Amino acid sequence: MDKSFSETYLNFERVNWQRMKEATVDTLYMTGFSLIAVLILGFLLGLLLYTLGRKKSAAYRVLYNVVSVISNVFRSTPFMILMVLIMPFTKAITGTIIEPVAALPALILSAAPFYARMVEIALREISGGVIEAANAMGATTWQIIYKVLIPESLPALVSGFTVTAVSMVGFTAMAGAIGAGGLGSLAWSEGFQLNNQTVTLMATIIILIIVFIIQGLGDFLTNKLDKR
Incomplete structure (x- = not known):
């Protein structure tokens, strides 16, 4: 192996493994906590968009467009810009702008509308005949959501x-x-700024491992639930 490559990317003596462990925990905390909020808020917002979109009256269409525009604003704003833009709000509710907890508001506001759109699309793919059949049998709105919409989608x-x-x-x-x-902070502060490519490489590898695990679990569950 090229010596220069080894010295640049595989100099593990320059890695503070305790800091790497703490950074990994921080990344998992930010991801896990915000995902719980996104799952709840995103589903409710997506359900609201789906429900309003099925209504035929002008008032409901206006309300749908208002909710849709607000959702699109947060979904489409680049994450870095959104995080900087809401810093006063973040500091007001978390008390800081430099800890892992400070990333949560921007993560939730950015991802919840994104997931809401996916929820709306998933619900729209359900056959209208299934819903009409449930209505004909006297099912309430909540029964339709719980026994038809969620299982089917x-x-x-x-x-x-x-x-x-x-x-x-x-x-x-x-x-x-x-x-x-x-891990992003570690890769920037101890990797890029200190010209320590080993730290950057290890942070990248750990992020990729987290992504592969999430994707693998998601694909496994999707295949298990798909009865087609």
Whole structure:
């Protein structure tokens, strides 16, 4: 192996493994906590968009467009810009802008509308005849949601959530670049700024491992739930 390559990328003596462990925990904390919020908020927002979109009256269409536009604003704003933009809000509710907890508001506001759109699409793929049959049998709105919409769309919901989770791992790395901690912060501060390519490489490998695990679990669950 080329000596210069080994010295540049495989000089493990320059890696602070305790800091690497702490950064990994911070990344998992940011990803895991925000995913719980995104799962709940994203599903509810997606269900709201789906419900409003099925209504025919003008008032409901206006309300749908308002919710849709607000959702699109947060979904489409680049994550780094959104994180900087809401810093006053972040500091007001978390008390800081440089800890892992400071990344949570931006992560949730960015990913929840993204997942909501996937939820709306998944629900729209359900045959209208199935819903009409449930209505004809006297099912309530909540019974339709619980016994028809969720079971029928579950594979698509899991698949969409997997895509969202993978994206959020990347978002945590970007959040680290402006002080939120995690592997992204470590790769920037101790890797790039100190010209320690081994740290950058190891942080990248760990992020990839997290992504592969999430994607593998998501694909496994989707295949198990898909009865087609």
